[in-house]
Amino acid sequence: MDYKIGLLGRVALLTLSLFILSYAILNSSGVFITSLFIILVIAQLIFLVNYAESSFKKVRQFLDNIKQNNYATVYPVKFDGTETDDLHIEFNAILAKLKEDQAEKEANYQYFRSVFQHLSIGLITFEEDGRIQILNTAAKRMLNIDHLDNIQEIDQVNKELHNAIQTLRTGGSELIKIAHQDGIMQLSVYVIELVLRGVKFKLVSLQNIQSELEEKEMEAWQNLVRVLTHEIMNSIAPISSLASTIKGDIQSQVERDQPVPVAEVEDYLMGISTIEKRSEGLIDFVSDFRSLAHIPVPKFSAIRLQELFDQLAVLFQHQIEQYDISCEKKIEPKDLLLFADSSLIEQVLINIIQNAIHAVEEATIKKISLHAFIDEAGKIIIEISDSGKGIEEDALNKIFIPFFTTKKKGSGIGLSLSKQIMRRHKGNIQVKSTVGKGTTFKLIFNA
Numbered sequence: 001m002d003y004k005i006g007l008l009g010r011v012a013l014l015t016l017s018l019f020i021l022s023y024a025i026l027n028s029s030g031v032f033i034t035s036l037f038i039i040l041v042i043a044q045l046i047f048l049v050n051y052a053e054s055s056f057k058k059v060r061q062f063l064d065n066i067k068q069n070n071y072a073t074v075y076p077v078k079f080d081g082t083e084t085d086d087l088h089i090e091f092n093a094i095l096a097k098l099k100e101d102q103a104e105k106e107a108n109y110q111y112f113r114s115v116f117q118h119l120s121i122g123l124i125t126f127e128e129d130g131r132i133q134i135l136n137t138a139a140k141r142m143l144n145i146d147h148l149d150n151i152q153e154i155d156q157v158n159k160e161l162h163n164a165i166q167t168l169r170t171g172g173s174e175l176i177k178i179a180h181q182d183g184i185m186q187l188s189v190y191v192i193e194l195v196l197r198g199v200k201f202k203l204v205s206l207q208n209i210q211s212e213l214e215e216k217e218m219e220a221w222q223n224l225v226r227v228l229t230h231e232i233m234n235s236i237a238p239i240s241s242l243a244s245t246i247k248g249d250i251q252s253q254v255e256r257d258q259p260v261p262v263a264e265v266e267d268y269l270m271g272i273s274t275i276e277k278r279s280e281g282l283i284d285f286v287s288d289f290r291s292l293a294h295i296p297v298p299k300f301s302a303i304r305l306q307e308l309f310d311q312l313a314v315l316f317q318h319q320i321e322q323y324d325i326s327c328e329k330k331i332e333p334k335d336l337l338l339f340a341d342s343s344l345i346e347q348v349l350i351n352i353i354q355n356a357i358h359a360v361e362e363a364t365i366k367k368i369s370l371h372a373f374i375d376e377a378g379k380i381i382i383e384i385s386d387s388g389k390g391i392e393e394d395a396l397n398k399i400f401i402p403f404f405t406t407k408k409k410g411s412g413i414g415l416s417l418s419k420q421i422m423r424r425h426k427g428n429i430q431v432k433s434t435v436g437k438g439t440t441f442k443l444i445f446n447a
Helices: 002-026 031-067 083-118 137-143 151-156 159-167 210-256 262-292 305-315 317-322 342-360 414-424
Strands: 122-127 132-135 173-180 183-196 199-208 301-304 326-331 337-340 367-374 380-386 428-434 438-445
Touching: 002 031, 031 083, 122 137, 137 173, 137 199, 151 159, 159 173, 159 183, 183 210, 210 262, 301 305, 301 342, 305 317, 305 326, 305 337, 305 342, 305 367, 337 342, 342 367, 342 380, 342 414, 342 438, 414 428
Parallel strands: 326 367
Antiparallel strands: 122 132, 122 199, 173 183, 183 199, 301 337, 367 380, 380 438, 428 438
16 A cells, blocks of 8 residues: 555656646746756656666566575565565565475485485486486496496496497396406396486486396206106106016026016017107107207397288188187287297297197187287287186296196197297296186287
8 A cells, every 4th residue: 555655646746746847837937947847857757767666676586586596585574564565475475485395395305316325226317418317326336336427438337238228218128247346247227218307318227136046047947957857757767667677577587597478578578668658758858858948049030910920820720620719810000010030939829829729629718819019118019818717826827937737738848938939039928817717928029
């Protein structure tokens, strides 16, 4: 209210001065009086403009304080109920709230920065030009460095690691082995590409999984030894027992120095034939085992999935018609291309489809579907689903173990081979199954 009264008073005074000046000019009151009133009018105009701009100056100063993050300014308050007083109260309240928000933001930043620094996983963020934003303590320890200005400097630490960081895209991961003063480390490198306030940058996570790999390796060896021991003992025990029996019978005949009856010779021949058959079975088993360790290096080429699916349909046409199985194929988009080894991927699909056919042989609804598509992360996915009886949970955790099988016939190496082939393609194979509702295998190819 005080601002309005002051403004109106000055306007009224200026109006009065202009009226008197006009009167003086009209009545020729003299040069001195006229000049005096002209100066008075100009002075009042200047004071009026300054008074009118005084509030705008305060607002401009207030906005400048906000722009410069200066929240320490305090505007005087007299608590006299004037508009200026009310304006100062609002200014002080806004500055206090902004100061509180800034303090909270700074506290959150320091909190997350502290968490970031103390994580056991190594984390690095860098911009498109390679300039490092954040490098936490775990990353420094893993890379055995004290400081890093640009991501290019990692090339001096490990060229393979530097190449992986530069080439991997969102969701991509790679296993890198690097030398460290504490010994060899196996680093799992994972990359995410982000955009913050229009600035593109990469977040790289480094996790030393050496101990986990050693533990899994030991577990794998134990499982392998267990399987080998079981299979070999199953073959060797009857062979040894039968050979011992035949040896004892022949030795007794030799000691008695009598001709061997024809019936006993036939028994010996049957026993030797049995030994031969079990030995051949053992040789086949060892041959299957050898194939696990000699997977060829993939020869990558562009594969049209539509053609691959058509070839598989022809290959399994007889079995599908024999068991009256409904087969569905779906590819999105229809011209989807996969860069992989055609023969190896075809072998993986053959193994899985063959298992699916066996799974639906006795099912009420006999259905197998093949679906190829690109997921949200840009990865090519191939899903093979069946409407069979499903896989028990205990067996589900073991189906990729060499020589493990739930079928009456089969070597149990098909899925193990498939998993190794997918790993050679930098991909993965997953399985989901519900007892009574079927099974879905998912082949995941990184883009």
